[in-house]
Amino acid sequence: MSTPPPHGTQAIQRAFALLRAVADSARPLPLAELSRRVGLRPPTAHRILGALVAEGLLDRVERVERDGAGMGYCVGRRARALGALAPLAGQQKPPRTTPFFARELEHHASFGWRDWSGVAGATSYEPTYHREYWAIRNAAAIIDVSPLFKYEIRGPQAEALANRIFTRDFRKCRPGQVMYTCWLDDDGKLLQDGNVVRLAPDRFRATAAHPTLRWFQDCGHGIDAEVAEVTEDYAALSVQGPRSRAVLVAAARDRAHAERLAALPYFRAAEADIAGCPVLVTRTGFTGDLGYEVWIAPADAETVWDALFHHGEAHGAMPVGLVAMDQARVEAGLALIDIDFVSAAHALLEGRKSAPHEMGLAWTVKPSPDRDFVGRAALERAVAEGFRTRLVGIEVSWMELERVHAPYGLRPQNPHHPPSREPGALYAPYGAEDGRQVGQVTSQAFSPLLKKQVGLASVDARFAEPGTALELEMMVDYKRVRASARVAHLPFYDPPHKRDDVTIDEVQGARA
Numbered sequence: 001m002s003t004p005p006p007h008g009t010q011a012i013q014r015a016f017a018l019l020r021a022v023a024d025s026a027r028p029l030p031l032a033e034l035s036r037r038v039g040l041r042p043p044t045a046h047r048i049l050g051a052l053v054a055e056g057l058l059d060r061v062e063r064v065e066r067d068g069a070g071m072g073y074c075v076g077r078r079a080r081a082l083g084a085l086a087p088l089a090g091q092q093k094p095p096r097t098t099p100f101f102a103r104e105l106e107h108h109a110s111f112g113w114r115d116w117s118g119v120a121g122a123t124s125y126e127p128t129y130h131r132e133y134w135a136i137r138n139a140a141a142i143i144d145v146s147p148l149f150k151y152e153i154r155g156p157q158a159e160a161l162a163n164r165i166f167t168r169d170f171r172k173c174r175p176g177q178v179m180y181t182c183w184l185d186d187d188g189k190l191l192q193d194g195n196v197v198r199l200a201p202d203r204f205r206a207t208a209a210h211p212t213l214r215w216f217q218d219c220g221h222g223i224d225a226e227v228a229e230v231t232e233d234y235a236a237l238s239v240q241g242p243r244s245r246a247v248l249v250a251a252a253r254d255r256a257h258a259e260r261l262a263a264l265p266y267f268r269a270a271e272a273d274i275a276g277c278p279v280l281v282t283r284t285g286f287t288g289d290l291g292y293e294v295w296i297a298p299a300d301a302e303t304v305w306d307a308l309f310h311h312g313e314a315h316g317a318m319p320v321g322l323v324a325m326d327q328a329r330v331e332a333g334l335a336l337i338d339i340d341f342v343s344a345a346h347a348l349l350e351g352r353k354s355a356p357h358e359m360g361l362a363w364t365v366k367p368s369p370d371r372d373f374v375g376r377a378a379l380e381r382a383v384a385e386g387f388r389t390r391l392v393g394i395e396v397s398w399m400e401l402e403r404v405h406a407p408y409g410l411r412p413q414n415p416h417h418p419p420s421r422e423p424g425a426l427y428a429p430y431g432a433e434d435g436r437q438v439g440q441v442t443s444q445a446f447s448p449l450l451k452k453q454v455g456l457a458s459v460d461a462r463f464a465e466p467g468t469a470l471e472l473e474m475m476v477d478y479k480r481v482r483a484s485a486r487v488a489h490l491p492f493y494d495p496p497h498k499r500d501d502v503t504i505d506e507v508q509g510a511r512a
Contacts, residue, residue, distance in 0.1 A: 061073075116322070150206070249312040393466075
């Protein structure tokens with residue numbers, strides 16, 4: 001029996017596969033048969049089965065068949081009582097959709113979708129993603145980011161709880177300000193990163209890639225504040241690109257709201273009105289370009305979508321999928337959870353966990369004598385000892401791409417390929433460290449704007465200095481080759497207009 005494509009962390013997916021195999025069987029299944037059915041090695045299956053038995057989801061029972069007696073696994077008493085395995089039997093439920101789904105279908109020519117936290121996200125609207133990428137860099141891209149998990153921290157001690165959870169100091173965050181931050185486990189290892197906006201003195205809203213309600217609530221024990229999940233309370237559109245400000249200003253209800261949006265500073269938030277619908281707009285995004293995120297009540301989602309596209313037509317606005325956004329975030333040097341780093345909550349091996357300093361996030365760690373965030377003591381010990389790896393940029397020139405393709409009679413194929421999330425080995429050059437592997441690229445893409453292959457990589461700290469020569473393993477004509485690469489500063493692309501402040505007259509006076 002083949003397992004479905006993964007929709008979560010590897011350990012959870014394996015556990016679900018074992019649960020399905022047991023739930024679908026009319027008899028207890030032995031370890032060897034379960035291992036074969038789900039494609040796991042017996043020791044791995046045995047460890048996961050042990051955890052499921054300990055939680056009462058499976059029972060280990062005596063089984064007698066023609067081939068003799070032995071132990072097998074069946075549905076546990078606790079699971080039967082709760083009906084916990086009912087959703088796991090048979091086919092998986094299709095992903096949920098966002099409030100923009102009907103509008104997205106009107107533009108969707110490729111019918112490409114990706115499961116994003118159980119929600120259908122468009123990979124690209126057109127048969128290829130290239131025009132969508134150029135909308136991010138040259139015009140305006142409208143991206144559905146509703147699947148992000150959203151949490152609110154409220155109450156008299158909301159600020160104290162935010163300072164307990166996050167590595168940034170939220171005493172310095174004013175209402176209407178957004179801070180990018182991360183949060184750690186007790187060992188100082190990175191759990192997740194995300195934006196936190198201060199809505200009021202006693203109210204914050206955070207976004208996350210993975211569910212984190214229980215962790216936030218546990219961190220708040222003894223603090224007079226509550227944490228509530230509000231994921232379904234807000235739809236969200238990311239409006240990105242050099243013309244994104246002009247699109248929002250044109251779509252605003254009146255001049256007062258337009259002026260507020262035109263003057264919105266980098267990493268700030270403002271309430272506005274678009275087509276009669278109240279929205280919260282934050283000057284944030286995941287593309288490294290000028291950009292905004294619009295937070296909308298689900299009932300108003302289609303109205304706001306229509307208004308943005310109506311007013312955005314003159315500015316080249318178009319719907320953009322996740323592949324083009326992935327391309328842009330690699331150029332922007334933005335690490336992605338589950339790709340460039342593994343959450344400490346999901347890592348199966350200790351060596352897969354990272355400190356924020358190893359992911360280029362040291363700047364988000366703001367300790368002070370009177371503030372003790374979760375993981376601080378362990379992180380300070382790790383900083384004193386030093387870190388083995390660093391997140392760096394890796395680049396391969398066009399001339400080098402031509403060189404490695406030439407022996408096979410090929411031109412470089414990289415410009416035609418979508419961004420890759422497959423790891424690629426990085427080696428020290430021969431003559432240095434005997435050419436051994438010193439790291440790996442975790443995200444890479446050919447940048448149409450920069451005309452070279454760029455990527456994010458974790459490398460041995462001794463090789464992290466910009467300009468260091470390395471060799472990147474690539475596939476050419478189904479053969480492994482090594483291309484000369486160099487360590488580069490991050491980000492690769494950081495346009496001044498991303499942070500520029502302008503007036504409404506400058507926005508309206510600019511040509512589309």
